[in-house]
Amino acid sequence: MRAEHIxxxxxxxxxxxxxxxxxxxxxxxxxxxxxxxxxxPGKPGLFGPHARYRAGEPFTPLFFFPLEQIDRRVRPxxxxxxxxx
Numbered sequence: 001m002r003a004e005h006i007x008x009x010x011x012x013x014x015x016x017x018x019x020x021x022x023x024x025x026x027x028x029x030x031x032x033x034x035x036x037x038x039x040x041p042g043k044p045g046l047f048g049p050h051a052r053y054r055a056g057e058p059f060t061p062l063f064f065f066p067l068e069q070i071d072r073r074v075r076p077x078x079x080x081x082x083x084x085x
Contacts, residue, residue, distance in 0.1 A: 034067045040078040 037053045053060040
């Protein structure tokens, strides 16, 4: 019984590191997939001039809404529509 108790304690310091690294990996995948899928207005897109994302159009804007708002503040010039003269 005592050996089992010692083994459980040995895993405790490793568990937070695994959880934190998993969350960082998931956040990296979220941001990376946003950057791969987004097409700001005025940039040539694969799926027409009005498509903001390269795939998953009905749900993608909802899923990436927080990152798109941050992106619009960080890179405002990329989101300005070009003037038609």
